[in-house]
Amino acid sequence: MEDFSLKFEEVKVKHSVWKLFLVVLVIFMASAFYGYLNGGRFYFLTEAIKKFYGMEILKVNPLLLMAFIFSNNAFKSFIIIPLGAILAVPPVIFIIFNGFVVGLIAYEIVSKFGEVGFLYFAAAILPHGVFELPAVFLSAALGIRVGLAAIARLRGGDNVGWVWIEGLKTYVYKVLPILFIAAVIEAFITPQILSFLFKE
Numbered sequence: 001m002e003d004f005s006l007k008f009e010e011v012k013v014k015h016s017v018w019k020l021f022l023v024v025l026v027i028f029m030a031s032a033f034y035g036y037l038n039g040g041r042f043y044f045l046t047e048a049i050k051k052f053y054g055m056e057i058l059k060v061n062p063l064l065l066m067a068f069i070f071s072n073n074a075f076k077s078f079i080i081i082p083l084g085a086i087l088a089v090p091p092v093i094f095i096i097f098n099g100f101v102v103g104l105i106a107y108e109i110v111s112k113f114g115e116v117g118f119l120y121f122a123a124a125i126l127p128h129g130v131f132e133l134p135a136v137f138l139s140a141a142l143g144i145r146v147g148l149a150a151i152a153r154l155r156g157g158d159n160v161g162w163v164w165i166e167g168l169k170t171y172v173y174k175v176l177p178i179l180f181i182a183a184v185i186e187a188f189i190t191p192q193i194l195s196f197l198f199k200e
Helices: 002-037 043-052 055-059 062-083 089-113 115-154 160-197
Strands: none
Touching (some): 002 115, 043 089, 089 115
């Protein structure tokens, strides 16, 4: 009976995580749209991002670039899960900020290259983004789920520790492998696509 109860709880948690995944997707898209529409107003932020992630990074050995991208994304995707215990606020802020930045970058590219900018942006983001973004969204959903469990715990329900352990398993077995694939594509394949499509 206890095993059945645990299985039921596991299914319930997984179901709630995928519903939260959709919520995270909507938040990200709304933030990206807002960033794109207001790119001109936040020009100073765009410049700061360009300086921080300067083009020099593209001159790094692809293997080192892959290691940097993977470790950076892996750390951020991990840390937002336990931080979700703070009433689910950090994962939501993380997604809003990243969506906003993607919108700013899209605005910068399109305003600089015109209609071709849409193609450039798609070529630069989509190859690895189709893997990286869902993995990040899943981590954020896991973090929010931990936050909801923490809130429920304050009311006398839910097991935060168990939800956290389930989230960690999902991170290790699903998020990390997908992030690794995304890092390989971003470091080795995306530059080749951009070079092929937009060679001078």
